[in-house]
Amino acid sequence: TRYDSFQFDVTKRMSHGLLVQGGYVFGNAYESERYSLKLGRQQSIQTGDPGSITHAMKFNWIYELPFGNGRHFLGSSNGWVDRLVGGWEFDGIARIASRA
Numbered sequence: 001t002r003y004d005s006f007q008f009d010v011t012k013r014m015s016h017g018l019l020v021q022g023g024y025v026f027g028n029a030y031e032s033e034r035y036s037l038k039l040g041r042q043q044s045i046q047t048g049d050p051g052s053i054t055h056a057m058k059f060n061w062i063y064e065l066p067f068g069n070g071r072h073f074l075g076s077s078n079g080w081v082d083r084l085v086g087g088w089e090f091d092g093i094a095r096i097a098s099r100a
Contacts, residue, residue: 004027017064017065026055058096
């Protein structure tokens with residue numbers, strides 16, 4: 001079997017509490033079979049086999065909420081208020097893939 005692919009990644013560094021990363025992969029899986037010694041190898045694209053994903057996009061993000069000590073909202077808070085509302089973030093992961 002053989003697998004050819006192209007991939008790239010993009011990153012937005014943390015600024016104003018937001019970080020975003022994403023990537024894309026395009027790939028083709030080939031398998032080669034030999035039916036006789038007189039004929040050469042015959043290649044065919046795998047379709048529907050496990051692991052033969054053609055397109056795949058992935059994203060992850062982090063957003064630091066602007067609450068707590070040193071932040072936009074409640075920036076001068078200290079003590080129990082900062083422990084209660086400071087340091088929270090919203091993050092996630094997404095993946096989308098398709099087969100041939």
